[in-house]
Amino acid sequence: MKRIFYYIFLFVGAITFLYPFIWMISASIAPENEIGNLILFPSTLNFNSYKLMFEKIPIARAFLNSMIVSSSITIGVLVFGSMVGYALSRLEFRGRDAIFYLIIFTMTLPFQITLIPQYILIVKFGWVDSYFGLIVPYLMNALSIIMFRQYFKSIPQDLIDAARIDGCGEMRIIFRILWPNSIPAIITVGILTFMASWNEVLWALIVIRDESMMTMPQLVTLFAVGGRAESQLGVKLAAATILALPIIIAYLFFQKYFIQSMASTGLKE
Amino acid sequence: MKKKYLPYFLVSPYLIHFAIFTAFPVGFSIYLTFNNWNIIAPMEFVGLANYKRLFSDATFWKSLLNTLIFLVIHIPLQIVIALFLAELLNQKIKFRGFFRAAFFLPVIVSGVVVTILWQQLYGFDTGLFNRLLVQIGLGKVGWLTDPNIAMPAIAVMATWKNVGLYVILFLVGLQTVPPQYYEAADLEGATHFQKFFKITLPVINPTIFMVVVLSTIGGFSLFIEPYVMTGGGPLNSTISAVLYIYKQGFFYYHMGYAATLGFFFAMIILAVVVIQKRLVEKDR
Secondary structure, three states: OOOHHHHHHHHHHHHHHHHHHHHHHHOOOOOOHHHOOOOOOOOOOOOHHHHHHHHHHOHHHHHHHHHHHHHHHHHHHHHHHHHHHHHHOOOOOOOOOHHHHHHHHHHHOOOOOOOHHHHHHHHHHHHOOOOOHHHHHHOOHHHHHHHHHHHOOOOOHHHHHHHHHHOOHHHHHHHHHHHHHHHHHHHHHHHHHHHHHEEEEEEEEHHOHHHHOOOOHHHHHHHOOOOHHHHOHHHHHHHHHHHHHHHHHHHHHHHHHHHHHHHHHHHHH | OOHHHHHHHHHHHHHHHOOOOHHHHHHHHOOOOOOOOOOHHHHEEEHHHHHHHOOOOHHHHHHHHHHHHHHHHHHHHHHHHHHHHHHHHHOOOOOOHHHHHHHHHHHOOOOOHHHHHHHHHHOOOOHHHHHHHHOOOOOOOOOOOOOOHHHHHHHHHHHHHHHHHHHHHHHHHHHOOHHHHHHHHHHHHOOHHHHHHHHHHHHHHHHHHHHHHHHHHHHHHHHHHHHHHHHOOOOOOOHHHHEEEEHHHHOOOHHHHHEEEEEEEHHHHHHHHHHHHHHHHHHH
C-alpha cells in the first residue's frame, strides 16, 4: 500500500522535471495555432518554426562556433590537466606542494573578482570577437588537474617504471601509458568540461559582439531577449531545442557518466 | 632535456596561465578600484571614491538584498525537496534508473534553455501556472512583473534546475547508512522523527553543508536568469550581483566601479563561505 504512494510521488516528480522539455520539443514542431496551448502532442508536424529560425539568425554558424570552442577547451583541459596532474602526483621537485596549494586556492577564488580585468586583457590582446578570447582563458582548469592528480596516484608505479626501462619519455608515459589506464578520469573531466563550455554564456556575451562569432547559448539568449523573436514563441522554442538537444542526446547515451561526473565534483568538497 | 627541469616544464603551462589569467587580474582588479576608466580614455586616479559610491549606491544594496531573498527561499526548498526525492529513490522500487535520470535532466541543460521555458510557464495570460490558478478559481499572479514575487519566482526556477544534483548526493549519503541501524531503531520502537534526526541527519550533514555553500556561490553568480527574464526589473527587484557588475562594466563602461563591485562581492562570498565552514566544524 505504501508502495503506491512512493510511485505516485516519484511519477509526479518525473513529470515535473520532464514536462517542460517535452513541451518545448512538441511546441517547436507544432502548427502555429497550437503552440500557445501547452500541448504535448501536436496534431500535425510543422517545421515552420525551424525554417523561420534559420532565416532570422545564423544558428548553423553559431553551432559550428560552439563546437570549435567547446572541443578546443576540452582537449586543452585534458592535455594540460594530465601534464600538471602527472607532475604533481608522480614526480618529486621543489615547490611541488606550493603549486598544489596554489591550485586549491584558485578553486576557491570567486570569478566576480577577475571578470572585469580578464575582459580588459582580452581587449589589450586584440582577442575581442575571436576564438582565442573564448578559448584561452578556459584552457586550464584547477578541478581537472586535481582529478587527474588523484587518479594518477592510483596507477601502479611498476607500469611507469617498465615504460621508463623501455626508453619512454615522460610525454609518452602520460599519453601512451597513463591515459589508456585512466579512461574514467578522462571521461569525467571531458564531460564536465565540454558541458560547462557548451553552456557558458556570460563570458561569450562579454567578449563577442560580432554575430558571426557568437556561440549558440549567446545567440539564443540575445534572440530571446532582443525583439527579433517578435514574440514568436515557436521560433524561440525551436532555438532553445537546438541549443539543448546535443547535450540531451549525449545524456541519453552516457547518462550514468554524466550523473557520476557531476556527483564527483560535489563529493570532492 | 635534463631530468631536473622536466617537472617544471610540465607545470609551466599552468603557471603561465595562472600568472596571466588569475594573478594579474586579481592584482589589477584591486588597482582598478582606485581609478575611473572607460578603457579608451586615460585612467583617472580617484582614491576611495569608488568605495564611497558603493556604500551609498542603492542598487548595490538592492542586489545584496535580492541575493539574500534568493538564498532564503532557494536553500531550504532545495534541501527539503532533494531529501524527499532521495528518500523515495532509496526505497525498494522499480525504474529507479529512469526516475534518477529524469530528476537529473535539468542539471545538464543550459540555463538559457531553462530560463526560456520558465518564462513561458510564468507567462501572465498564457502561462501554465496562471492557467491552473484560473481553473481552480483564483486570480492571476504577476510572476515576473510583481516586484515582491519576481525574485522568489526565480529562486523556485533555480531550485527546479539544480535539485537533481542534490538528490544524487543525498542518495549517496543515505546509501552509506547500514540498514541494521534502522532495524535496531525499529526494535527499540523509535518514531520516524527520531530515526530521521538520530540516524539519517548525521550522515547527510556534509551534503547539507555542501548545498548551502554551493547555493550561496550560485546565488551570487546568478546572471542569465534575470538577464533573460526580467532584465533586473521590475524596480530592480531581480538585479543580481553579477548582473549589476555586467551593467556597470559593459553598458556604461565604468570599469573602475564594476571592478569595485566585483571585488566586494568576491569578498562577501569568501566571508560567507568561511563562516559557514566554521559553523559546521564547531557543530562536529
